[in-house]
Amino acid sequence: MLSKLKLNLLYLKDTQFANLMTRRIFNVLLIANPYDAFMLEDDGRIDEKIFNEYTSLSLRYPPRFTQVSTCDEALTQLKNMTYDLIICMPGTGDNEGFDVARTIKAAWPSIPMVILTPFSHGITKRIANEDLSAFEYVFCWLGNTDLLVSIIKLIEDKMNLDHDVKEVGVQAILLVEDSIRFYSSLLPNLYKFVLKQSQEFSTEALNAHQRTLRMRGRPKIVLARNYEEAISIYNKYKNNILGVVTDVRFPRTERGEKDGMAGIRLCAAIREQDPFVPLIIQSSETENMTYASKYGAAFIDKNSKKMDVDLRRIVSDNFGFGDxxxxxxxxxxxxxxxxxxxxxxxxxxxxxxxxxxxxxxxxxxxxxxxxxxxxxxxxxxxxxxxxxxxxxxxxxxxxxxxxxxxxxxxxQGVVAVFKRDRFDRYSNFARIGEGSLGGKGRGLAFIDNLVKRHPEFEEFDNARVAIPKTVVLCTDVFDEFMETNNLYQVALSDADDNTILRYFLKAKLPDRLVEDFFTFFDVVKSPIAIRSSSLLEDSHYQPFAGIYNTYMIPYLDDKYEMLRMLSDAIKGVYASVYFRDSKAYMQATSNVIDQEKMAVILQEVVGNQYGPRFYPSMSGVARSLNYYPLGDEKAEEGIVNLALGLGKYIVDGGLTLRFSPYHPTKVLQTSEMEIALRETQTRFYALDLSNCGHDFSIDDGFNLLKLHVKEAEKDGALNYIASTYDPYDQIIRDGLYPGGRKVITFANILQHDVFPLPRLLQLALKYGQEEMRRPVEIEFAATLSREKDKTGTFYLLQIRPIVDNNAVLDEDLTAIPDDRLLLRSYNSLGHGIMNDLYDIVYVKTDHYSASNNQKIAWEIEKLNQQFLDEGRNYVLVGPGRWGSSDTWLGIPVKWPHISAARVIVEAGLTNYRVDPSQGTHFFQNLTSFGVGYFTINAYMNDGIYNQDFLNAQPALHETEFLRHVRFERPMTVKMDGKKKQGVVLMPEI
Known part of the structure; x- marks a missing residue:
């Protein structure tokens, strides 16, 4: 009995069709007298006919023909150019055609040579007396260009057969026939059939490129003209013979005498070795039919008027072609x-x-x-x-x-063309439309391919690695939507975001998409994320992270209601290209908004359903460069931020668990009980499955629930993820125990290896960085099984490059005396030198209260706009965490509101201690634009913040909360990313 194990071990290696049929015939020399050449062309150009023949069969690279009529011309051509095949047509009356052919063959023995004779009784007799051993094949011209295609394919098949059989087990059809007249009509028939069939089966391919390549895997045709040749071909390739078509009477001894039973003997010999290989006997002697039934072979009568039709039908029925x-x-x-x-x-x-x-x-x-x-x-x-x-x-x-x-x-790893009848639960990634996939789409396709090429991802018993099912609406769908609905005018106007969104929601998506969406719903049967994938997003040098919207919609049985939500979400993503923040960001990055095009990714949301809500066991962001290395960690080992629930929590700068995938047991946050209790995740995001999106808004989180971790405990979602604080023993225990506060530590996964997350992240970061040739950031999510069997699926959601600024910095920053500095940080992010900053904006610390953070954010936004308008940059200093969506943790600015700042400083206050900001997109934009990020706690002697010096300078602009100082000479900023040090020097006065 075949054990299940064997099937699990079956690692199906993909066929590299590109390695097949590598030897081709590109140039053909045709030697024929003008009359024969004219007859051959039949008033039309041979190149054109061959070209038409090739394109009708979806073949690429039709060969080029060069025509000459004398031996001398042929020799001249051969000296000047490389030919892969010579076809020689001896005229009807002269024998010298054969002599010419032999002369050329003697001079160029390695080029295959074929004799093509016009069909007549005279010539057949004459051929009988000629020595044809120098030539590969002799064919009989019956006035059909198909024959030329067959000659070329027959020789190509012969050249590639050995290699292709060894490479992937390509199949061969053995044709045994010695009559030139018969094989000259049989071969075109067979080839046309096989090529047409391979066109049909190539529809199993997932896109046009694959389809063309797949045709290289079609069965080869091998011609044998005597018994010995046939049996040696059979013995050599017997494991790869698709079927045998044989004549009955053909030569069987060294002397070349014909044997009236040669074909029958061949069938008997083959049947001894293989009882099932299909055999077809063709003969003009009908009594041979009895032998055919004896060996389980099909029989074709050569005298029949419909011989070719019979052959096609029998080959189709017996050789596994067709349905x-x-x-x-x-x-x-x-x-x-x-x-x-x-x-x-x-x-x-x-x-x-x-x-x-x-x-x-x-x-x-x-x-x-x-x-x-x-x-x-x-x-x-x-x-x-x-x-x-x-x-x-x-x-x-x-x-x-x-x-x-x-x-x-x-x-896996292939961007298929979306076909309704083909998309099912084994489909991974498909595209609708012909345009670009956009930045995120490309990243997803790349990461899918990466997983496929590295079998190490397969070696985990309890973890599967995948990307969520994905369909991309390419950028041409966006163009069509914008043009047919005349949306550019309102989109590029100064209208506010709500007005723009209303116009977009009223517009109509192309009708043809409806059936495609229904197919997608049927296959995915889970909530769907509608994510932006613009041309500029996640591009190598200017990642546009977190600028556009991502909506999520629940899965409903009412597909029309779902269609409405999906359409609204797609239009919402399209509209977000033209929202105010996006326009500000475009301006900051010197991009032109007209050039931005949006693809949209439709993707199953990763997670489990718990009653009316849906969320993954964990989601996270991994980066291959860690500019915050702690203890034994190295900058190049990377860093991961992990949280329970949907990833929006991390993007918004919520409290996550931070660890190095190479040191998963050493987690700073859980090393001391006090820190563990204070710095743990207390809330998480889940998708609200009961919200059907009637109040669709510019806020893409309108249908997300921000819940307390206790809710996840009720859902039973904290197995292996949480630890329990025991207030009596004052200790945190790994695992879930009744009573006591639950702390999100992921301890069972990181410390006790219940799920191989650290190893999976090491692989993903290692291969991602190797293949992108630069540091990367990877978004991921994982779902653990609801059964307590410790299995789960690790989903890669996105990969994007972190643009690393490798400015040379050899200086020891600690050697710079404190009295020359405005700011010094021992926990800085960023790398490089800037010496063109004249402005510094800082939040005043006297009477500071976190309750004013929202007002401060608005003031900064206004100032930032002025800097953008003037094309200037500045240093920004303020308390707490920049970019947090929680106004008590810091000033809730979004990236576009501070996009002109080149150095951003978190300056701790005695009563206001917040960890360095880690909001993903915020972080991503810092690194992409080489913005410095300093964390300073001067009151703890952790760095320098010379506010007294700043207060003594005249303010260019001052409000209740902010001061803006402009110097006449520039400040110099120096950052050492590997050592995490940064300084801002006072301007030289």
Missing amino acids: FIFRNPDTMEEIARVKNLKELQNILFAVPSESFFYHISRNHISRWLYSRAMFPIAEFLKPITWNTLQDVDAHRQIIFEAIVKYRKMKN
């Missing part, structure tokens, strides 16, 4: 028919046992898969025969699981 037909073994009636892998998978368990047994005991299924170039799965199923398994249901199960595994593998 797979399940038949009743007694009556041979059709029971079911499948067109592709998905249909086969769906019907496997419904086919009656006797029909299923009939097909598997004859290798029909693996042959069908081979003919469709699905080598990994065909290869796996071929040895599992009836003799090895003897159990129909186990066989069904194995085929089903192999198909599932193959389809998952094929879908």
Whole structure:
């Protein structure tokens, strides 16, 4: 019995179709007298005919023909240019054509040479007396350009056969025929059929590029002209023969004498080795039909007027081409028919046992898969025969699981074209439209491909690595939406955000998308995130992180209600391109808003449902560069911020658990009980499944719930994630215990390795950074199983580059005397030198109260706008955490409100101690633009903040809360990112 284990070990390696058919014929030299050449062209250009023939069969690279009519011209051409094939047409009356051919062959023995003779009785007789051993093949011209395609393909097949069979197990069809007249008409027929079939099966490919490549995996055709050649080809490739078509009478001894039974002997020899390989006998002697039935072969009468039709039909039925037909073994009636892998998978368990047994005991299924170039799965199923398994249901199960595994593998790392009949639960990533995927879309496609190429991600028993199911509406859908609804005028105007959103919501998306969305709903069956993926977002040098909106919608059974929510969300994301903050940001980064185009990502939301709410066990952000290394941590080992619930909590600068994936057991926040209790996550975000988005707003978090961690405990979502504080023993215990406050420590995952999160993050950061060739930031989420079986799925949501400013800084900043400094931080973020800053804006500390933080934010926004208008930058100093959405933790500015600041300083006050800001997008924008970020607590002797000096300078602008000082000479800023030190020097007076 085939154990389940074997299937789990089945690592289906993807077929590299690009490595197949690598040897091609690009240039053909045609030697023919002008009359024959004219007959051959039949008043039309040969290149054009071949080109049309190639394009109708979706073939690439049609060869170029050069035509000459004498031996001398041919030799001149051969000296000046490289040819891959020579076709020689000896004229009807002269024998010298053959001599010319032999002369050329002697001079250029390595170039394959084919003789093409016009068909007439005279020539057939003459050929009989010629020595043709110098030539690869002799063909008979019957006035059909198909023959030229067949000649080229036959020789290409011969050149590539050995390599392609070894590489992936490409199949071969063996044609045994010695009559030039017959194989000249059979081959075009066979090739046309095989190429047409491969066009059909290439629809299994997920996009146009893959489709073209897949055609390289089509079966090859090999021609044998005598018994010895046929048997040696069969023996060499017997594991890869799709079927054999043979004549009966052909030469069988070294002397070349014909044997009237050669074909029958060949069938007998093959049947001894393989009882199931399909055989087709063709003969003009009908008595050979009895032999055909003896060896289980199909028979074709060569005298029949419809011989080609018969051949096509029998090859299609027997060699695994076309649809797979399940038949009743007694009556041979059709029971079911499948067109592709998905249909086969769906019907496997419904086919009656006797029909299923009939097909598997004859290798029909693996042959069908081979003919469709699905080598990994065909290869796996071929040895599992009836003799090895003897159990129909186990066989069904194995085929089903192999198909599932193959389809998952094929879908991973590929941007498929969205097809309604093809998109199902094994689909991973598809696109609607022809435009760009945008920044986030590209990042997702890249990370999906990265996971596929590194099998190490597969080696965890209790963790699966994936990206959520994703469909991208490409940028051309955005263009169409904007143009058909005439939205540019209002979008680029100074209208406020609400007005712009109202216009966008009233507009109409293209109707053709409706059915696509319904298909997506059916497959995903979970809440959907609608995320922005603009052209400029997450681009390598100027990441636009967190500027545009991301909406989430719940999953409903009423698909029309869902369609309404989805359409509103897509329009909301489109509208956010033109919101005030986005325009300010565009201005700050010197981009032109007209050039911004928006793709939209529709993606299943990662998480579990708990009653009316939905959220993941954990979400986080990992960065491969850690400018806050603590203890043994190294800057290049990276850093992770982890939280319970949806990732918006991290983006908004909430309290997260910070750890290095290489030192998961050493977590600063949980090292002391007091810190652990004070610095733990107390709230989390969940999607409200009961909110149907009737009050759709510019705030993309309108349907998110901000809940207390106690709620997650009630949901049963804290297994392995929380520890319990025991107030009696004054200790925090890893795990959930009754009573006592729950602390989000992720201790069972980080300390006790219940789920391999640190190792997965190490891999993702390592490969992400290696392949992007620069530091990266990765967003992820994970869901742990509701059963307590310690399994889970790790989802990669996004990867983007952190643009690292490697300004050279060799100076020891500690050597600079304090009296020359305005600011010194021993906990700074950023790297490099700036010496063009004249302005400093700081929050006054006398009578400061956190209750005024919102007012201070508005004042800063106004000042920042002035700086932008004047094209100036400044240093910004204030208490607490910048960019926090919680006004008690710090001043709630958004990035566009302080986008002209080049250095931002968190200056602690004695009564106001907040940890350095870690809001993801905030952080991301700091690093992208090389903005310095200093944390100073001067009252704790942690750094210097020379406010007395600033207070003594005249203010250019002063309000109740702020002072703005401008110097005549610039301040100099120096930051050492690896040592986490930063200074701002006083201007030289």
